[in-house]
Amino acid sequence: MTVFYEDFSKVIARHENELWRVNQEIHSHPELNFEEVHAHNTICDFLESVGYSVTRHAYGLKTSFEAEAGAGGGLITYNAEYDALPGIGHACGHNLIATSSLAAFIATAEAIQKNQIKGRVRLLGTPAEEGGGGKIELLKAGAYRGVDACLMGHPADRLLVGADGLVIVPSMALVGAKVTFHGKNAHAGNAPWLGQNALDAAVAAYTNISMLRQQVPPNQRIHAIISKGGDKPNIIPHLTEIELFMRAEAAADLQDMRQRLIACCEGAATAAGCTVEFSWLPNYKELRCSELIAARFLQHSQSQGLEYKKSITEGSGASTDQGNVSYELPSIHPVFSIDDGDASVGPHHPLFAKSAGTRLAFEASLKYAKVMAATGLDILLDKELREGLWAEYRKKFESQ
Numbered sequence: 001m002t003v004f005y006e007d008f009s010k011v012i013a014r015h016e017n018e019l020w021r022v023n024q025e026i027h028s029h030p031e032l033n034f035e036e037v038h039a040h041n042t043i044c045d046f047l048e049s050v051g052y053s054v055t056r057h058a059y060g061l062k063t064s065f066e067a068e069a070g071a072g073g074g075l076i077t078y079n080a081e082y083d084a085l086p087g088i089g090h091a092c093g094h095n096l097i098a099t100s101s102l103a104a105f106i107a108t109a110e111a112i113q114k115n116q117i118k119g120r121v122r123l124l125g126t127p128a129e130e131g132g133g134g135k136i137e138l139l140k141a142g143a144y145r146g147v148d149a150c151l152m153g154h155p156a157d158r159l160l161v162g163a164d165g166l167v168i169v170p171s172m173a174l175v176g177a178k179v180t181f182h183g184k185n186a187h188a189g190n191a192p193w194l195g196q197n198a199l200d201a202a203v204a205a206y207t208n209i210s211m212l213r214q215q216v217p218p219n220q221r222i223h224a225i226i227s228k229g230g231d232k233p234n235i236i237p238h239l240t241e242i243e244l245f246m247r248a249e250a251a252a253d254l255q256d257m258r259q260r261l262i263a264c265c266e267g268a269a270t271a272a273g274c275t276v277e278f279s280w281l282p283n284y285k286e287l288r289c290s291e292l293i294a295a296r297f298l299q300h301s302q303s304q305g306l307e308y309k310k311s312i313t314e315g316s317g318a319s320t321d322q323g324n325v326s327y328e329l330p331s332i333h334p335v336f337s338i339d340d341g342d343a344s345v346g347p348h349h350p351l352f353a354k355s356a357g358t359r360l361a362f363e364a365s366l367k368y369a370k371v372m373a374a375t376g377l378d379i380l381l382d383k384e385l386r387e388g389l390w391a392e393y394r395k396k397f398e399s400q
């Protein structure tokens, strides 16, 4: 395996300039859910320029793509995310996810070819992680059918992680909704009594939700914004909107929260004489990573001179649609540390967006790529390991 590792370093070093360019292109052109056209084109163009055939707009999604190398044997997929956040750009560092998975894909593909290994590796472009549930759409479209294992990684704050990375990261299940309140316009000065105030409904709902927050277990989260609050103070608003997320440790716990939240909004609408309508976002499940893949990953991180923690006891408050992938097949979603200076702000902060564009962060993503490629190659080389992954998976889900 050491031999492969040296090869990975050489392969990645050979492509480093282009990988840096791709990384910077994505970072400097932040694009939102399902609109990641520049990232999609940049990655696809690069893959084609180095000889891979690429399926653009894969599985019916405009900004997904797929590339595959190898033949026969097992099949592993690396997920590449590349979506950004409104207003704060690549503050989740998904440019680095794309870069690490792209580098791991090329390293694995070249190892397969050079050593005539029976097995296949895929790079799957997974758009819209930030609330759009791109991977849920891909799961529905069959993108993971026949795949033995799925690997990816996410950048994190070095000070918070306290090491080069963390292998098993808990994440929360998430339910999101857009709640629309419908009322009736009226002149706010002349005849406010003729209106039905949809802002009152939204404010009352927000207050109900805030009170509900005290009555839920400490490991559950609810957060909301009033995304539409009316047009002008002299018009009684006829239409307002709240966007909200609820999170719990397990997807099953969200059912009860959902009912209580519906009651908060319906009660508020009734009080204001309005009606309410719910539009539910795709549900994200919690991550249930493979311990067996994690153990291999940890071994390779050590042999590559990196210090990874195996797991943490306290949960992360974040959520990812990779959780849904982890419900369907053996997978991992470790985090690798990048440095955002003394601020220690973590993702979804403008300083993290700045850090995600540095050379140091890029180098961290390449180190991560080598560990991921070594882990991925293990899975392709070892049929017993692949069977073990599925035995572990079945045990985990059948014991529920």
Ligand SMILES: [Zn+2]
Pocket: 092, 130, 347, 348
């Ligand atoms: Zn994020």
Ligand SMILES: [Zn+2]
Pocket: 092, 093, 094, 129, 154, 347
């Ligand atoms: Zn993210």
